[in-house]
Amino acid sequence: MAVSGLFLSLSPIYLIAGSVFAFFAYFFVGSKKAKLDHIPGPWLAKYSNAWRGYQAWKLNHHQEGVNNYQINMIGRYGDVVRIGPTHVLVYDPEAIETVFGFRQRLDKGPGYNVFVIRGTNQTALVSIKEEETHGRFRRPIAHAYSLSSLKGYEGYIDQMIEKLVGVMDKYGSQGKPINMSRWLQYWGFDVMSKISFGEPLGFLDHGYDFNGMLKAQQEHFRYISVANNFPFLDTITKRNPFLNLFKKKPTNKFFLFAQRVVRERLLKAEKDPEAQTLVTNRQYDDLLGSFIASRKAYPLMDEIRLIHLSTTNVVAGANNSAKAMDATIHWLALHPEAQDRLYNEITSVNMAAMKEAETEGPAALDLALKMPYLDAMIQESYRTFGAPANNLERLAPKNGLRLPDGTELPPGTVVAMNAASIAMLPDVFGADARQFNPDRWMRRDYESAEKHHERVLKMRRAMLVFGHGSRSCIGKNIVQLELYKIWATLLRIYRFEAVDVKLHNVMVIPRRREEGTDMSVQI
Numbered sequence: 001m002a003v004s005g006l007f008l009s010l011s012p013i014y015l016i017a018g019s020v021f022a023f024f025a026y027f028f029v030g031s032k033k034a035k036l037d038h039i040p041g042p043w044l045a046k047y048s049n050a051w052r053g054y055q056a057w058k059l060n061h062h063q064e065g066v067n068n069y070q071i072n073m074i075g076r077y078g079d080v081v082r083i084g085p086t087h088v089l090v091y092d093p094e095a096i097e098t099v100f101g102f103r104q105r106l107d108k109g110p111g112y113n114v115f116v117i118r119g120t121n122q123t124a125l126v127s128i129k130e131e132e133t134h135g136r137f138r139r140p141i142a143h144a145y146s147l148s149s150l151k152g153y154e155g156y157i158d159q160m161i162e163k164l165v166g167v168m169d170k171y172g173s174q175g176k177p178i179n180m181s182r183w184l185q186y187w188g189f190d191v192m193s194k195i196s197f198g199e200p201l202g203f204l205d206h207g208y209d210f211n212g213m214l215k216a217q218q219e220h221f222r223y224i225s226v227a228n229n230f231p232f233l234d235t236i237t238k239r240n241p242f243l244n245l246f247k248k249k250p251t252n253k254f255f256l257f258a259q260r261v262v263r264e265r266l267l268k269a270e271k272d273p274e275a276q277t278l279v280t281n282r283q284y285d286d287l288l289g290s291f292i293a294s295r296k297a298y299p300l301m302d303e304i305r306l307i308h309l310s311t312t313n314v315v316a317g318a319n320n321s322a323k324a325m326d327a328t329i330h331w332l333a334l335h336p337e338a339q340d341r342l343y344n345e346i347t348s349v350n351m352a353a354m355k356e357a358e359t360e361g362p363a364a365l366d367l368a369l370k371m372p373y374l375d376a377m378i379q380e381s382y383r384t385f386g387a388p389a390n391n392l393e394r395l396a397p398k399n400g401l402r403l404p405d406g407t408e409l410p411p412g413t414v415v416a417m418n419a420a421s422i423a424m425l426p427d428v429f430g431a432d433a434r435q436f437n438p439d440r441w442m443r444r445d446y447e448s449a450e451k452h453h454e455r456v457l458k459m460r461r462a463m464l465v466f467g468h469g470s471r472s473c474i475g476k477n478i479v480q481l482e483l484y485k486i487w488a489t490l491l492r493i494y495r496f497e498a499v500d501v502k503l504h505n506v507m508v509i510p511r512r513r514e515e516g517t518d519m520s521v522q523i
């Protein structure tokens with residue numbers, strides 16, 4: 001009998017039973033093939049990524065604050081946990097060098113597919129999987145993000161600080177509370193856009209999410225946090241060839257904005273010889289100007305590459321720093337004594353500097369870097385809220401990977417670490433690791449300088465907030481510039497007083513008015 005005949009003659013009950021068997025066999029065989037049965041973890045995670053996809057979805061949609069399933073599993077299964085059929089999550093900070101270090105240069109895992117923008121056939125720098133390809137694309141742009149290029153962007157940040165101070169002054173003089181979280185988010189996006197393309201997105205001018213970009217990116221990040229854990233979701237939605245027949249063009253609002261600006265600037269650079277000279281002489285002190293200039297030596301920097309880079313700069317850059325600033329204002333509003341301590345630190349450094357300079361504008365980076373308590377507060381904001389929620393995944397190489405604790409991982413295992421959960425380890429950060437407490441970075445009364453140095457070094461080595469190694473965040477210097485400057489300026493001018501329960505609304509009280517030295521704020 002032909003196979004089709006046999007198939008038709010079977011009773012439906014056998015067909016259903018066979019399908020159910022095949023379904024479970026598929027997951028069972030997949031799980032066994034991964035050879036990870038020696039790694040503990042939740043039972044269901046051995047067979048399907050649906051377990052962690054569900055965890056990410058549940059926490060994302062129903063809870064607020066620093067909360068992800070990776071944090072909730074600290075100490076439950078040990079330092080290496082199986083979180084999917086082929087995935088393990090590592091909590092041991094000693095493993096950071098093994099997984100992300102320059103020695104092995106492991107390729108990235110499949111979770112990064114979620115960063116690919118629908119309708120484009122290229123991936124952003126962050127989601128290039130192979131180390132070698134990544135090196136070719138990072139080389140042409142590295143200089144634009146370096147410490148030596150930072151000075152060129154400082155003026156842009158100052159302009160945006162002045163705008164924000166104008167808004168805060170208005171609220172302050174009317175005696176009205178202001179939602180600082182929201183305004184700091186507007187500021188963060190306008191700053192990143194200004195540094196990226198020389199023009200702000202316009203949130204500070206409009207005072208609300210006038211084009212729906214912020215809402216869209218919030219939804220995008222929610223999607224990423226789930227799809228990064230449950231890649232099947234991405235396969236059936238964003239990368240579904242059938243659905244993509246109908247949606248051929250990118251719809252991401254930031255991508256479309258970047259596309260417009262990049263095209264305009266390229267056209268200008270081609271048509272206008274003077275503009276071309278400006279670009280090649282590096283007089284465009286924004287990231288896009290540097291990227292355009294690099295095209296002469298690196299033809300691979302084509303239009304779509306520039307659009308991707310510019311989109312990532314604004315979306316990834318502004319989003320994480322906005323979260324860090326949100327955590328900070330929340331804490332500051334609850335801790336007036338810390339505001340006074342910061343004010344004293346800032347003014348004493350400023351007073352010393354004012355002997356040389358008469359003006360008192362937005363804080364200069366050189367000065368802001370001389371303030372240890374301010375630095376502690378910023379480190380703490382990265383640690384508690386700035387860290388990305390997604391897992392940073394790498395692939396175990398063809399000879400497998402041995403972790404520092406002796407755990408052997410077969411070739412092809414996806415080995416992940418998660419910055420937000422590593423930052424909550426009590427062994428490293430103390431029993432109060434889940435609290436926002438800048439004092440953990442400061443020297444304690446009973447602590448020798450040597451012990452303090454050792455303790456801080458241990459914490460710094462466990463900070464995976466900006467990643468580590470060849471794939472670490474290229475924009476880290478820029479975020480530092482932004483955060484040191486904004487806080488050193490605002491905390492010198494204002495005091496924040498909590499107004500509502502959630503503490504996002506605060507009163508901003510100009511210190512000079514309190515001191516009776518000046519009725520208006522000068523900047």
Ligand code: HEM
Nearest residue numbers: 125126313317320321386392465466467471473474475479
């Ligand atoms: C608090 C703010 C920020 C945080 C916490 C952060 C964090 C990270 C992390 C964890 C990675 C990836 C590491 C990995 O996949 O292993 C990354 C990569 C990247 N970040 Fe950031 N970032 C921030 C701000 C920025 C800014 C301001 C920019 C741009 C100006 C930026 C641009 C990038 C780019 C282009 C990559 C890809 C680098 C590569 O693959 O070579 N980030 N960032």
